[in-house]
Amino acid sequence: MKTDRMPRLALPPTVITQDSEPLHQHRRLAILRRVLNDDSLPLRARVAAAPILLDAQPVSRIVRLTVDDVTDDETTVTVRLGDPPSPLPEPVADLMRADIQSRQHLPYASSRSAQRLFPGRQPGQPMNPVSLQVHLRKIGVPPQRGRASAIRQFVNQAPAPVIAKALGYHDMTATRLVTEAGGTWNRYATGDEARYLRWVR
Structure with missing residues (x-):
């Protein structure tokens, strides 16, 4: 639009609906428990659901994850979500290991698509976030509400x-999320992140 290569567009404002309201914490944990324990669910959808329900990650960021974002030293699996990388609890770590091992036997294992944790239909491109949301809803995971519930839990526990x-x-x-959740960390002084990070994790 800045270079006049396309017409100027007016985007509609974001409308917050009931689908965006956080889940009750007990409901989020019940969904997470099912995702971790129900082997009848598709593995890739289970792997995608975990960072939403545990780490409050948006689907748009999850689809961009690559194999290089995952580190496994045989004792701990970490995923590069922020700084430092987030360690995965053992049930989720096992799912991630199984997913990465399963892709070694796929037809595109040697292609660029194999580097994507959630490869799309186009070679080397990630899955469309809307498509992943559809897969998540099929297994009973509401992406926006699950993420909202997780982030509100976090901001009530740490700065x-x-x-x-x-x-x-x-x-x-x-x-903003702290304010919306009624958090009490507004007087937090920066510089003590390491201590709080150890406490949160």
Whole structure:
């Protein structure tokens, strides 16, 4: 639009609907428990659901993850969501290991698509976020509501700057979420992130 290569567009304002309201914490944990334990669910959808329900990650960021974002030293699996990388609890770590091992036997295992945790239909491109949302809803995971529930739990337990750094959020976004959740960390002084990060994780 700036270079006049396309017409100027007026985007509609974001409308917050009931689908965006957070889940009750008990409901989020019940869905997470099912995702971790129900082997009848598709593995890739289970792997995608975990960072939403545990780490409050948006689907648009999850689809961009690559194999290189995952580190496994045989004792701990970490995923690069923020700084430092987030360690995965053992049930989720097992799912991630199984997913990465399964792709070694796929037809495109030697292609660029194999580097994507959630490869799309176009070679080397990630899955469309809307498509992943459809897969998640099929297994009973509401992406927006699950993420909202997880982030509100985080911001009620730790200062916004710590949450923003650990989960890869912008400081202003995390601060806004603290305010919406009625958090009590508005007088937090920066510089003590390491201590709080250890406490949160």
